[in-house]
Ligand SMILES: Nc1ncnc2c1ncn2[C@@H]1O[C@H](COP(=O)(O)OP(=O)(O)O)[C@@H](O)[C@H]1O
């Protein structure tokens with residue numbers, strides 16, 4: 449692959465647990481191209497979250513290298529790693545982690561403020577981000593006044609505050625019913641197609657796989673199979 453955005457080279461991750469060592473990843477080699485939508489699929493405990501956390505600089509491998517945009521992030525010190533996460537990565541998790549006392553717009557503004565945006569620009573930019581995820585008319589709602597799918601879309605808007613080239617999503621529909629889950633996946637597919645954002649989406653749900661450009665199957669900390677979808681399925685056709 450020419451110049452992948454992410455390259456994992458012989459990545460292992462061990463977790464010492466008292467007397468035993470859990471081999472969470474046993475040697476992963478994977479390249480992800482710019483603009484790809486990749487689904488990382490596998491049963492619980494197969495190493496999906498560990499892989500995603502290593503890509504996002506939330507954790508470090510036991511051995512091997514994680515190359516992002518030609519830089520080996522495993523060599524980064526703490527400050528460089530923080531800057532990497534802030535500038536390059538948008539994270540979306542299963543639990544939306546919105547601040548309940550802030551409105552949708554304020555939740556996004558808060559993320560912008562952490563990035564050092566000027567106060568005057570924040571409201572407009574937050575509104576734009578909410579419009580990108582189809583929630584322009586819900587900006588003044590509190591999380592409790594939004595459906596699960598809408599809350600997840602606010603979380604996506606928030607994760608886009610830094611315009612990340614890379615979006616890492618860990619079971620983003622894990623808590624959602626089919627219909628709201630689809631609305632979240634559609635937003636991600638649109639972002640990927642329209643903005644060129646590279647997306648890695650982790651799930652145990654095989655029904656989501658057909659929408660991906662490529663599906664990487666993990667099992668017991670190893671890659672079992674990588675399959676390309678020549679014609680990814682429309683999100684509207686997914687059922688679970
Ligand atoms: N912080 C940790 N300490 C010890 N073991 C862990 C830790 N995180 C993950 N593991 C173990 O590593 C394996 C892979 O976990 P994980 O990457 O979370 O899998 P998945 O996301 O596919 O469910 C599992 O056996 C899990 O119990």
Ligand SMILES: [Mg+2]
Nearest residue numbers: 496497498618
């Ligand atoms: Mg997980």
